[in-house]
Each structure stands twice: as C-alpha cells, then as structure tokens.
Amino acid sequence: MTDSLQPDLLRMRAIIKDFPGTRALDGVDLELRAGEVLALMGENGAGKSTLMKILSGVWPSGSFAGEILRDGKPVSFEDTRNAHRAGIAMIHQELALFPELTVAEHLVLDQLPAVIDWDPIYRECQTFLDRLDFGLRADQVVKTLSIGSRQLVEIARALYRNAAIIVFDEPTSALSEKEVLKLYSIIRKLKSEGRGILYITHRMDEVFELADRVLVLRDGKSVAAFDRTERMERKELEPRLVAAMVGREIKDVFPLKNEPSKETVLHVQGLSLTRPNGRKRVHEIDFEVHAGEVLGFAGLLGSGRSEILESLFGYYHADGPKGSGFKVEGRVKVAGREFKIGRPVDSLRAGMAFLSEDRKGSGLMLGQSILANLSLARLSKQEGSSLVPLRAQDESERSRRWITDLRVRCTDPKQPIGHLSGGNQQKVVLAKWLETEPKVIFLDEPTRGVDIGAKAEIYQWIQKLASQGMGVVLVSSELPELIGLAHRILVLREGRISAEIPLKKEWGADIQERILEAASL
Amino acid sequence: MNHDSRNFRGLLLLATLGVLLHFLTQGTFTEARNLTNLTRQVAINGILAMGMTYVILIGGIDLSVGSVVALCGITAGMIQVKLGFADAVGAQAWLGVFLALGVSIATGLLIGLFNGWMITRYRIAPFIITLGMMVIARGAALILSDGAALSPTGDLFNELGQGYLPVIATLAVCGVLMALQIVRSLRRPLQAKQKALSLTGILLGGGAAAYVFGNYNGFPYPVILFGVLAVLGGWILSRTRAGRFTLALGGNPEAAWLAGVPIRALTLGIYTAMGALAGLCGAILTARLNGALPTAGELFELDAVAAVVIGGTSLQGGSGSVSGSVLGAFLIGTLNNGMSLMAIPEFYQKVIKGVIIVLAVWLDTRQKGQAAAKA
Numbered sequence: 104m105t106d107s108l109q110p111d112l113l114r115m116r117a118i119i120k121d122f123p124g125t126r127a128l129d130g131v132d133l134e135l136r137a138g139e140v141l142a143l144m145g146e147n148g149a150g151k152s153t154l155m156k157i158l159s160g161v162w163p164s165g166s167f168a169g170e171i172l173r174d175g176k177p178v179s180f181e182d183t184r185n186a187h188r189a190g191i192a193m194i195h196q197e198l199a200l201f202p203e204l205t206v207a208e209h210l211v212l213d214q215l216p217a218v219i220d221w222d223p224i225y226r227e228c229q230t231f232l233d234r235l236d237f238g239l240r241a242d243q244v245v246k247t248l249s250i251g252s253r254q255l256v257e258i259a260r261a262l263y264r265n266a267a268i269i270v271f272d273e274p275t276s277a278l279s280e281k282e283v284l285k286l287y288s289i290i291r292k293l294k295s296e297g298r299g300i301l302y303i304t305h306r307m308d309e310v311f312e313l314a315d316r317v318l319v320l321r322d323g324k325s326v327a328a329f330d331r332t333e334r335m336e337r338k339e340l341e342p343r344l345v346a347a348m349v350g351r352e353i354k355d356v357f358p359l360k361n362e363p364s365k366e367t368v369l370h371v372q373g374l375s376l377t378r379p380n381g382r383k384r385v386h387e388i389d390f391e392v393h394a395g396e397v398l399g400f401a402g403l404l405g406s407g408r409s410e411i412l413e414s415l416f417g418y419y420h421a422d423g424p425k426g427s428g429f430k431v432e433g434r435v436k437v438a439g440r441e442f443k444i445g446r447p448v449d450s451l452r453a454g455m456a457f458l459s460e461d462r463k464g465s466g467l468m469l470g471q472s473i474l475a476n477l478s479l480a481r482l483s484k485q486e487g488s489s490l491v492p493l494r495a496q497d498e499s500e501r502s503r504r505w506i507t508d509l510r511v512r513c514t515d516p517k518q519p520i521g522h523l524s525g526g527n528q529q530k531v532v533l534a535k536w537l538e539t540e541p542k543v544i545f546l547d548e549p550t551r552g553v554d555i556g557a558k559a560e561i562y563q564w565i566q567k568l569a570s571q572g573m574g575v576v577l578v579s580s581e582l583p584e585l586i587g588l589a590h591r592i593l594v595l596r597e598g599r600i601s602a603e604i605p606l607k608k609e610w611g612a613d614i615q616e617r618i619l620e621a622a623s624l
Numbered sequence: 625m626n627h628d629s630r631n632f633r634g635l636l637l638l639a640t641l642g643v644l645l646h647f648l649t650q651g652t653f654t655e656a657r658n659l660t661n662l663t664r665q666v667a668i669n670g671i672l673a674m675g676m677t678y679v680i681l682i683g684g685i686d687l688s689v690g691s692v693v694a695l696c697g698i699t700a701g702m703i704q705v706k707l708g709f710a711d712a713v714g715a716q717a718w719l720g721v722f723l724a725l726g727v728s729i730a731t732g733l734l735i736g737l738f739n740g741w742m743i744t745r746y747r748i749a750p751f752i753i754t755l756g757m758m759v760i761a762r763g764a765a766l767i768l769s770d771g772a773a774l775s776p777t778g779d780l781f782n783e784l785g786q787g788y789l790p791v792i793a794t795l796a797v798c799g800v801l802m803a804l805q806i807v808r809s810l811r812r813p814l815q816a817k818q819k820a821l822s823l824t825g826i827l828l829g830g831g832a833a834a835y836v837f838g839n840y841n842g843f844p845y846p847v848i849l850f851g852v853l854a855v856l857g858g859w860i861l862s863r864t865r866a867g868r869f870t871l872a873l874g875g876n877p878e879a880a881w882l883a884g885v886p887i888r889a890l891t892l893g894i895y896t897a898m899g900a901l902a903g904l905c906g907a908i909l910t911a912r913l914n915g916a917l918p919t920a921g922e923l924f925e926l927d928a929v930a931a932v933v934i935g936g937t938s939l940q941g942g943s944g945s946v947s948g949s950v951l952g953a954f955l956i957g958t959l960n961n962g963m964s965l966m967a968i969p970e971f972y973q974k975v976i977k978g979v980i981i982v983l984a985v986w987l988d989t990r991q992k993g994q995a996a997a998k999a
Contacts, residue, residue: 422886459882470943480883495863
C-alpha cells in the first residue's frame with residue numbers, strides 16, 4: 104500500500120505497448136518506493152525489457168498507452184535524456200559504454216560545456232570515484248576494464264547524475280562470484296541512501312538475497328506481486344514465483360524424455376578456439392552426442408558455450424565475416440565419418456545444422472520473405488552450379504508444409520518475416536535448419552525472445568527430433584529448460600568442461616545448485 | 625510493397641513523362657528516330673546499372689565504373705587504331721573487332737577481379753578501394769592515350785555502337801518475343817483480370833517496340849546487348865540459387881554465412897562481373913563515338929547508382945530488382961533526352977536531374993515507410 108504522506112518514488116500505471124502483430128505490454132502496473140529493491144521477474148519475452156525501455160525513454164511518450172508518475176507527478180519522456188533528468192538510470196545488460204573513452208569522460212559526457220578544460224574535470228571525477236570506493240580511476244580507458252568494472256562505471260555514471268531510480272537489467276550474468284558479492288553490497292548501500300532499485304533477474308538466489316518485493320510479468324501482464332517483508336519461506340515462495348512466471352507447473356511444459364541410442368552421431372576431440380590476440384576461448388574440449396540424445400550445455404555468459412558450437416560449425420573460417428586470425432583445432436567425426444572443420448557449408452553437407460543465439464543478428468534476413476529465409480540453408484547445401492534454375496513450385500510446397508507442421512502464424516510464405524512475432528520467426532529459423540535434414544543440430548538459446556506458447560511448441564519439437572534419432576546439442580541460460588529437455592548436461596567454465604551431469608529420469612532437487620556451482624566457482 | 629507493383633508504377637510514370645515530353649517538344653520526342661536514339665543512349669547506363677544492382681544488393685558500391693569504361697575504351701581504341709585494324713577489311717577486320725572487344729572486356733574483368741579481391745581478401749571497404757580504382761583507371765587511360773583521342777576506329781567495329789539489326793529481322797524478333805510472352809502468360813496460373821492486364825501489356829509494349837524500331841532503322845546493336853543482359857541479369861537474380869544468395873548476403877551477411885552461402889566467392893564474382901560489364905560498355909562507347917577518349921565515361925558510376933536507387937534497390941542491400949534498375953535507367957535517359965530536345969541549357973539540366981533523382985528516391989522511401997507502418 105502506498106504511504107499516504109509520501110507518494111511513491113515511481114508509479115507506472117496501465118502501460119500498454121503494441122508492436123506489429125503482438126501486444127508486448129498489456130496494462131502493466133508497477134510501483135517503486137524509496138529505499139527498496141523491487142525485483143522484476145518473468146520469462147524472456149514477458150515484457151520486462153519493453154517496460155524498462157518505456158521507463159528509460161527509449162520508447163517515447165505517445166508510442167504507448169498509460170501513465171508514469173514520478174514522486175506522484177505525471178511525467179512524459181520524449182527521449183532518454185528526459186528520463187535521465189527525471190533521475191532514472193539504466194544499467195544495461197549489454198553495457199552501453201564507449202570502449203575508447205575514459206571513466207571520467209563517461210561521467211561527464213552528457214553535461215559537457217562547449218569548451219572543455221579537462222584537468223579540473225578529471226580531478227573532480229577522481230574525488231567522486233574515491234568517495235564511491237569502487238576502485239576505479241578517472242583516467243582509465245573503458246576497454247581496458249573487466250566486465251565487472253565496466254558495470255561499476257555504469258553505476259558510477261548513474262550516481263554521478265544523482266539518479267534516484269536505478270534499473271539493473273540482469274547485472275550478474277557476466278560477473279564472477281567476487282564481483283557479484285561486491286555488487287550486492289553496493290546495491291544495499293544505494294538502498295540505504297533512499298534510492299529505489301529495480302532489479303531484473305532470472306535467478307532465484309538474487310531475489311532472495313536482495314529483493315524487498317517481487318513483481319512477476321508474464322505475456323505482457325503483471326501476474327503476481329510478492330512482498331518479502333511478509334516473511335514467506337523460500338521453500339514456499341519459490342514454487343509460486345516459478346508458477347507465476349511460467350503460468351503452469353514446469354513439469355507440464357516439458358515432454359517426456361526418450362531413450363537415446365548407443366550410436367554416436369557427433370564425436371569431438373580436443374576442440375579449441377584461439378582468438379586473433381592469441382587468447383584461447385575454448386580449451387581442448389572432448390564430447391560426444393548420441394543419436395536421439397539431447398546434450399545440454401550450461402554455463403555463464405562468456406563461458407564458451409556458443410563459441411564451441413560456432414567453432415565446430417565453421418563460423419570462424421577465414422572466408423567468414425570475422426576474417427582470418429581465429430584458429431580452430433580439433434578432431435571431429437560426424438556419424439562415424441572423419442570431418443575436417445571448414446566453412447559452414449561443409450558442416451551443412453556433413454549433416455550438421457546450427458540455430459544461432461542471435462536471431463536478428465545471424466539467424467534471419469529480416470527484410471525478406473518467410474520462403475526466402477526458410478529455403479536458404481537447403482539451397483546452399485545443394486552441390487553443383489548455382490546458376491541452375493530454382494524449382495519454385497517445390498519450394499513453395501515445402502515452405503507451406505513447414506508452416507503447417509510448425510504452426511507458424513502467418514498469411515502467406517511470401518510475407519516478410521519481420522512482420523511475425525519472435526516465436527513465429529524462431530519457428531521459421533528452426534524450419535530452415537530442419538530443411539537440411541541434419542543428423543545433429545545445434546540449438547543455441549532456441550527460446551530466447553519467444554513467447555510462452557511457442558516455447559512449449561519448440562520444446563515438443565526438440566523432443567520429437569531426438570526421438571526420431573537426431574542428435575541435439577542445446578545451449579540455454581535457462582536451467583529449467585536444460586533440465587527439462589537434456590539427457591545429459593555439460594557445464595562449462597572459461598572454455599573448459601567443469602562438470603558432466605546425467606539426467607536420465609530422476610534427479611535431485613539440488614540439481615540447479617549443482618549446475619550453478621560448477622559454472623561459477 | 626512488391627517489385628511488380630513498384631515496376632507498374634514506374635512504367636506509368638515513364639509513360640506519363642513520355643506523353644508530357646511529346647507535347648512539350650511538339651512531337652519530336654516521340655518520333656521513331658528520337659526514341660531509337662534514346663534507347664541507344666540508355667543502353668550503356670542500363671548495362672552498368674544492371675551490374676550495379678548486384679553490387680548494391682550485396683551492400684557494396686563500385687565507383688570505378690566510369691573510369692574503367694574509359695580505360696577499357698582506350699584499350700579497344702588502341703587495338704583498332706594503333707594496330708592498324710581501322711582500315712582492315714574481311715577476316716582481318718573481324719579479327720580486329722574480336723580482339724578489341726575481348727581485350728576491353730578482359731581489362732574490365734581483371735580490374736573487377738582486383739577490386740573484389742581487395743574487398744574479400746583484405747577487407748578494404750568497397751567505397752575506398754573503388755574510389756582509388758576510379759582515380760587509378762582514369763590515370764591509366766590518360767597515360768595509355770597520351771591524353772588524346774584515339775580515332776578513327778574501323779567501320780565494322782563501329783557497328784557495335786552505331787549499327788542496327790535490319791528492320792525485317794527486328795520485326796521478326798518483336799513478333800517471336802511477343803508470341804513467347806503471350807504463351808507464357810496464358811500458361812501461368814493467373815486470375816482473368818491479371819491475365820488481361822499482362823496480355824495488354826505485352827501487346828502494347830511489343831507493338832510500341834515494333835512501331836518505333838520498325839519505323840526507323842531497326843534495333844540498335846547496343847540495345848540488343850542491353851536487352852539480353854538485362855533479361856539474363858533479372859533471371860539470375862529471381863530464379864537461381866546465385867540470385868537467392870545475392871539477396872541473402874545483402875540482407876544479412878552473418879545469417880547468409882551461417883546458412884552456407886559462399887559469401888567470398890559470390891562477392892568476388894559480382895565485382896568481377898561488374899568490371900567485365902564496364903569493359904563491354906567501354907568497347908560499345910568507343911564504337912559509338914568512332915574513337916576512344918580518355919575522358920569518356922565521366923560520372924557514369926553515379927548515373928548507374930542513381931538508376932539502381934531510383935529503381936528501388938536499397939543502398940543497405942538485400943532488397944531490389946534488375947527490372948527496377950532498368951526502369952530507373954530509362955527514366956534518367958528520358959530526362960536527359962527530353963531536356964536536350966527542349967533546349968534547356970546544360971547547366972540547368974544538371975540541377976533539374978539532381979532534384980528529380982532526390983525527389984524520386986524520397987517519395988519511394990516515404991511510400992515504403994508508410995507500407996511498413998501499416999503492416
């Protein structure tokens with residue numbers, strides 16, 4: 104309940120935001136009081152990021168319905184600067200910093216005079232930083248800092264502007280254990296200074312560590328709010344949080360697992376990836392995938408999960424967009440046959456497929472039709488002259504079949520894929536790879552930015568592919584997803600396998616903790 | 625918005641412009657002689673625009689085109705003039721033609737290959753490497769020719785730029801093409817209304833071509849080359865894997881690469897083809913002018929880019945069509961021709977042309993934006 108004397112630091116009321124084809128937010132209410140940490144939870148695609156974009160002025164007033172009250176007074180933001188001025192600061196998940204600028208330059212960037220005298224600025228910033236005690240120096244160039252320190256720069260910037268409301272968007276996803284503890288203590292300090300903290304997270308531990316209240320979003324609606332001051336036991340609260348996020352018990356979302364066969368479809372030995380600067384990102388990894396098996400890769404952001412798949416598939420080949428300089432080594436057998444890691448097209452022809460993590464960045468041609476996206480991989484898998492005419496009839500029949508099979512909601516295969524929702528786009532990308540009839544498929548975060556309904560369908564498909572004898576490698580940041588689908592989980596840490604966890608039919612209640620422990624240590 | 629309806633609007637615009645110019649020039653514009661000349665003027669820019677469509681579709685640019693036309697023209701001119709083929713007759717003259725044409729195309733091809741190699745191997749931005757090549761090729765043309773024109777070239781060679789397919793053959797080609805198109809359109813699964821529309825289009829277009837070229841000297845050879853190349857280019861883009869790969873590469877290079885598109889070979893191939901087309905245009909231009917000028921082809925690259933952009937191809941790559949660029953080339957050609965006929969001073973012509981190009985693209989972008997907002 105709102106304290107009658109003092110208005111809430113922030114209120115967002117009945118926020119509605121539409122995108123072409125989807126309603127991202129559907130009447131969300133949020134209130135934040137001074138001196139509290141409000142955890143904002145929800146699955147990917149639940150609308151957390153959209154809500155925060157509205158709060159930080161990325162989506163200007165007028166592009167959504169509903170109102171924002173700051174200290175009880177209605178405000179409207181035309182752009183992010185307006186939001187800054189209203190005392191709202193975002194600490195982004197993918198840090199929004201300029202690698203070539205110094206810490207001090209970041210602090211003063213948006214309030215620079217026309218003519219700059221740097222010396223007093225650096226002195227003033229250093230004094231400010233010393234008071235914060237983050238261990239930052241004003242003249243450090245951001246690109247030389249660790250991810251954790253970069254985050255501290257963002258926080259310092261927010262405090263330099265004297266922000267009253269600070270939004271953290273999954274701040275610990277790339278941090279080490281030590282950095283996480285430091286962040287916790289900083290957040291507690293901010294709280295004691297009377298600032299309001301909005302904390303977006305997937306991790307239960309963090310919620311129970313920091314949050315005073317929890318707000319859960321699902322499919323663009325606020326579905327539940329919990330007040331931690333009511334002293335509910337974690338054992339009692341956690342299942343309710345999960346149920347609120349997922350909308351049903353996790354058990355029901357995941358299909359029954361099949362029994363994998365003994366036959367090996369992918370055998371990898373001594374796989375390593377070296378960056379152009381000589382640093383190794385993947386260290387001599389060995390693993391194998393059996394026919395009909397879902398092998399899960401767990402690990403923190405930057406643990407090398409994606410790089411393993413990218414290396415195997417040929418992403419780092421010198422002809423590719425990254426250019427030469429990367430070195431991939433390792434012995435690979437696909438379905439028993441020796442395979443020399445080459446270009447993606449070689450991997451395709453050997454029977455591999457790779458649904459990449461970044462759908463917009465490397466999965467789709469957003470401006471082109473469903474059909475063009477869907478047949479691309481099959482077309483390049485074909486050998487022979489590329490001047491042979493396409494078979495339009497066959498192509499259109501194929502795409503219609505996939506649209507029906509995967510229940511892609513669209514009007515026509517010629518429809519631009521950018522008009523579809525995230526879930527439907529992802530189904531098309533999946534179809535693109537299944538069109539190549541792979542023996543083993545790599546799925547890197549296959550449900551990122553996908554709504555709950557499509558998510559469940561994708562789970563069904565993964566299970567179906569496995570039971571048809573395909574080998575599946577599944578990378579996911581969502582542990583329930585890995586546990587629900589995989590027969591076996593490899594936990595990665597700093598480019599090495601740190602644990603192997605079998606998940607045949609039964610597993611203990613502490614499974615999530617075991618994985619996290621192996622991932623972060 | 626799809627390319628068919630875009631092209632339909634483009635055709636309407638062109639027809640309107642034609643009618644307007646007919647009245648503004650008291651009928652001179654629509655005379656068979658003038659329209660024949662118009663198509664011949666369009667041919668070179670059209671061929672370049674066809675190649676440039678591919679270059680822009682993969683998100684690139686080739687600024688060296690105009691200079692390469694000049695350099696290749698000079699090589700053709702040198703063979704014709706310096707090797708004494710200009711006065712040759714019989715088999716000797718034919719040898720001169722093939723030698724000049726071959727060397728010109730080969731020179732362009734090698735330059736294109738070099739551009740593509742630098743782009744794919746050393747990752748130099750296309751803008752930079754082709755800007756450099758623009759200056760280098762121009763310099764080379766001036767060096768080879770000593771800064772002076774090389775003329776006259778041989779009569780047989782000049783046919784390439786000035787000659788005509790005889791009227792009888794022209795009419796026969798028109799007839800056969802129309803018949804083929806009619807059969808094709810009848811066999812396509814279209815609604816009656818669409819069918820009627822496409823038949824009308826074929827009859828009108830074919831009839832107009834037969835009338836114009838039949839009433840004068842027949843098809844100019846450059847126009848035939850342009851027609852064949854445009855059809856081939858359009859067909860490759862819309863009907864083959866290579867075309868799909870081109871669009872994919874421009875639409876999202878990362879996604880194309882992961883999906884197995886041979887992005888390096890494709891890029892190399894497209895710049896090489898662009899160079900070869902520029903080489904061909906160099907030979908045609910030399911033949912048309914009865915000699916090679918080291919200063920020829922100035923700003924051809926920009927006319928080609930303008931035609932492509934007016935034709936609706938996105939400078940970001942990934943979306944566009946050859947037919948749009950062909951229409952764009954005709955639009956620019958019509959403007960040039962019409963303004964000359966109306967005796968608008970050349971300095972003003974440039975301003976008007978620039979304004980119209982900007983206007984056309986602006987209107988198109990606005991329309992696309994509205995279409996996207998509606999979706």
